Amino acid sequence: MKSRYKTWMLAIAAFIAAPVATANETKTVSDLAFSPLSCLLEPSFDVELSSEVQGIIKELRVNRGDKVKKGQVVMKLNSSLEVAALNTVKARLEFASRKVKRNADLYRKNLISDNEQDEMLTEQRLAEFQLKEARVRLSQRQTRSPITGVVIERIKDPGEFVDELPFLRIATLNPMHAEVVLPAELYGSINKNESITLYTLGSEVAFQGKVKIIDPIIDAASNTFAVTVVLNNDEGILSAGVRCRVEFNNS
Structure with a gap:
């Protein structure tokens, strides 16, 4: 411009x-x-504004002339798969954490080996990393305004496909x-x-x-x-x- x-x-x-x-x-x-x-x-x-990832617009929360604040969510993509993946990883982490807790006493009594203990702790850490990754992927399904300003053009509408091309101008x-x-x-x-x-x-x-x-x-x-x-x-x-x-x- x-x-x-x-x-x-x-x-x-x-x-x-x-x-x-x-x-x-x-x-x-x-x-x-x-x-x-x-x-x-x-x-x-x-x-x-353009989207970090491709997808179908689920919500476009602003119209032309609306005021927006920096950091405000202005658009969300359909994210049912990402939500399901996040819930799966949460369940896996909860199971791994329970497993480590249950076997902590056995490890102290030398009833399980160091290798078995290490495997359980590794499973827990991997699940924690996977949870962080799933949350990042879910966050990429929404776009926040980088500035405080006014919407001067709405290029896309809910239901439309977005990619690296702009969908909103502020x-x-x-x-x-x-x-x-x-x-x-x-x-x-x-x-x-x-x-x-x-x-x-x-x-x-x-x-x-x-x-x-x-x-x-x-x-x-x-x-x-x-x-x-x-x-x-x-x-x-x-x-x-x-x-x-x-x-x-x-x-």
């Missing part, structure tokens, strides 16, 4: 760079204090990011954590943000580089995909 936003932003780079190219002087960030620059709002995180809208493209002449004049003022298209309501990322590479085709600005969006006023303009504050 970020590459798509950046492609759009680079398309307007010629418009941004044109005034700079006509000047025969070195530009600094202070020259932009009252010069608005176009930008585009985007989520701070945008992830497409985006984090707080904080929000704004992608700004600047002329190459200003490279080195922008600093991380530098303050900016942002306005959404058609609005005079100001939002304050800070420079978070400065691209280390200048785009040769447009002679520009991109800057990512982070903005607080606790009130949910800002929306991804909205055009905006920014002004760098005097420094």
Whole structure:
């Protein structure tokens, strides 16, 4: 998603760079204090979820527009075989543990050999390892959200087959990011954590943000580089995909 936003932003780079190219002087960030620059709002995180293993969706617990928390289970696959395997291993471990306990007194009295005792203990340890494996396999039948955010696309529905392809898309809208493209002449004049003022298209309501990322590479085709600005969006006023303009504050 970020590459798509950046492609759009680079398309307007010629418009941004044109005034700079006509000047025969070195530009600094202070020259932009009252010069608005176009930008585009985007989520701070945008992830497409896929399943660790293949299977048929049993439950898809969220819909488009739902809020999710990091670690929340959003999807479960049919797991009847995995549950049965887990119960089998549990029964095997319980039997092995009882067997070791029953024969502990016999071993102390030297009524069973060291080899027999070792076999029983090995069976118990193997059952413990198999139980851990069965639990991992069962946990792979569900998918948890890696971020806190909002569901922006539900690609699959219960009853459908899933594999490594995405079935859900989640985006984090707080904080929000704004992608700004600047002329190459200003490279080195922008600093991380530098303050900016942002306005959404058609609005005079100001939002304050800070420079978070400065691209280390200048785009040769447009002679520009991109800057990512982070903005607080606790009130949910800002929306991804909205055009905006920014002004760098005097420094």
